[in-house]
Amino acid sequence: MYAVVEINGKQYRAEQGKNLTVDRIAAEAGASLSFETVLLLSGDSGVKVGSPYVAGASVTAVVEEEIKADKVIVFKYKPKKDYRRTQGHRQKYTILKVQEIVGA
Numbered sequence: 001m002y003a004v005v006e007i008n009g010k011q012y013r014a015e016q017g018k019n020l021t022v023d024r025i026a027a028e029a030g031a032s033l034s035f036e037t038v039l040l041l042s043g044d045s046g047v048k049v050g051s052p053y054v055a056g057a058s059v060t061a062v063v064e065e066e067i068k069a070d071k072v073i074v075f076k077y078k079p080k081k082d083y084r085r086t087q088g089h090r091q092k093y094t095i096l097k098v099q100e101i102v103g104a
Contacts (some may be wrong), residue, residue, distance in 0.1 A: 001011050001043040001102045005035050005059045014059050014098045015020065017022070024092040026060055027063045035059045041103045061096040 001013045023069050029034060039059035041048040048054050069091040077087045 001041075001101055001103075003038050003042070003057065003059055003103075004040040005092065006037040006039055006053075007035055011039065014061070014101065016098055016101055018098055019064065020061065020096045020098060021067075021093050022096060023094070024066065025063070025096075026093045027094070029063050029065055031063045032099070033061050039100070044102060044104075045071070054103070057101075059101050061101045062099055064095040066092060066094050078099050 002013055005014050006012075008025070010023065012020050012022060014020060022084060024032070030045075036053070038054045038059060039050055039052065039071075041050075041054050041057050045100045047056070050057075051097055072089045074087045074089060076087075
């Protein structure tokens with residue numbers, strides 16, 4: 001059984017017992033979160049597609065930890081103008097462990 005769930009405006013495929021790496025969510029480690037924005041639900045009884053969401057469906061997950069991605073270097077320059085700028089960026093992600101998928 002799996003579900004396609006919308007979290008922070010992005011779509012993720014959630015399976016029970018698996019981990020999801022999503023954009024940062026402001027929640028403590030160990031906190032339980034519930035998402036009702038389920039777009040598609042697939043199981044033994046078939047596939048349910050919402051318009052836009054499946055009524056009565058939800059995904060419950062527990063926050064495992066918050067991580068940072070590898071550093072990305074942003075370098076700008078303009079030739080012959082003595083203009084150079086270097087900047088680094090590390091995106092923050094939250095790892096969620098899917099506990100249960102509830103369908104109608």
